[in-house]
Amino acid sequence: MKKINLYKTLDSIDEYWSQKVLGKANGSMFKVAKGIGEINWHKHEDQDEVFIVLKGAITIRFKEDYDDVLLEKGDMLVVPKGVEHSPVADQDVELLVVGKNITSNKQGGKPDWSYQ
Amino acid sequence: MKKINLYKTLDSIDEYWSQKVLGKANGSMFKVAKGIGEINWHKHEDQDEVFIVLKGAITIRFKEDYDDVLLEKGDMLVVPKGVEHSPVADQDVELLVVGKNITSNKQGGKPDWSYQ
Numbered sequence: 142m143k144k145i146n147l148y149k150t151l152d153s154i155d156e157y158w159s160q161k162v163l164g165k166a167n168g169s170m171f172k173v174a175k176g177i178g179e180i181n182w183h184k185h186e187d188q189d190e191v192f193i194v195l196k197g198a199i200t201i202r203f204k205e206d207y208d209d210v211l212l213e214k215g216d217m218l219v220v221p222k223g224v225e226h227s228p229v230a231d232q233d234v235e236l237l238v239v240g241k242n243i244t245s246n247k248q249g250g251k252p253d254w255s256y257q
Numbered sequence: 258m259k260k261i262n263l264y265k266t267l268d269s270i271d272e273y274w275s276q277k278v279l280g281k282a283n284g285s286m287f288k289v290a291k292g293i294g295e296i297n298w299h300k301h302e303d304q305d306e307v308f309i310v311l312k313g314a315i316t317i318r319f320k321e322d323y324d325d326v327l328l329e330k331g332d333m334l335v336v337p338k339g340v341e342h343s344p345v346a347d348q349d350v351e352l353l354v355v356g357k358n359i360t361s362n363k364q365g366g367k368p369d370w371s372y373q
Contacts, residue, residue: 142319142324142326142334144328144332144333144334145332145333146332147332148330163333164335165335166285166305166306166355167284167304167356167357168284169283169285169355171307188283189282189283190282191282193353201258203258207258208258210258210260215262215264215265216260216261217261217263217280218259218260219281220258237309239282239287239355240282
């Protein structure tokens with residue numbers, strides 16, 4: 142049985158909007174990511190996406206059906222599957238992200254500039 | 258779409274080893290709890306249990322198949338379903354717990370003294 146530390150894992154990440162896997166449980170994947178700037182508009186048809194802010198702040202923007210939500214340290218938001226969203230962070234943000242698999246890819250809105 | 262804050266939710270808890278629900282996603286329930294002392298030995302046949310330490314420290318004790326694991330701030334551990342365990346905290350600990358449902362009950366090892 143092996144523990145893993147969220148903050149140490151975040152320290153090992155050198156690419157923005159790139160999720161690193163902490164572990165899996167009950168069909169969900171637990172991941173950390175750091176980011177700044179905008180994630181492109183996208184939705185996940187196969188999974189809800191949970192955001193928990195560990196450091197900094199991020200706004201999850203939505204289309205007309207929902208108001209934008211500003212998330213600060215300790216805030217959690219569940220973005221239901223199928224709901225279009227675009228996260229944006231003015232400054233560095235560190236996140237715990239929980240979903241069914243890795244979503245930090247083109248389909249998940251990862252911006253071109255963020256790839257190393 | 259409504260955010261919820263982990264720390265504010267923890268502040269509203271007035272019973273040890275009593276989980277408060279933050280939200281649900283992909284069949285998992287996200288909960289916070291605070292504790293001190295020992296949880297009775299138990300296992301969950303229906304679900305893995307994820308512990309993430311938000312404050313303090315807790316040792317997850319196991320029977321002979323696994324070594325005990327000390328979890329400190331930012332540490333995460335997945336206890337697989339069916340594995341007997343007994344968490345113990347020398348001092349106050351605050352946790353994010355993720356599983357399929359509420360496990361802070363007699364069957365989940367919640368000690369008699371902790372009920373208000």
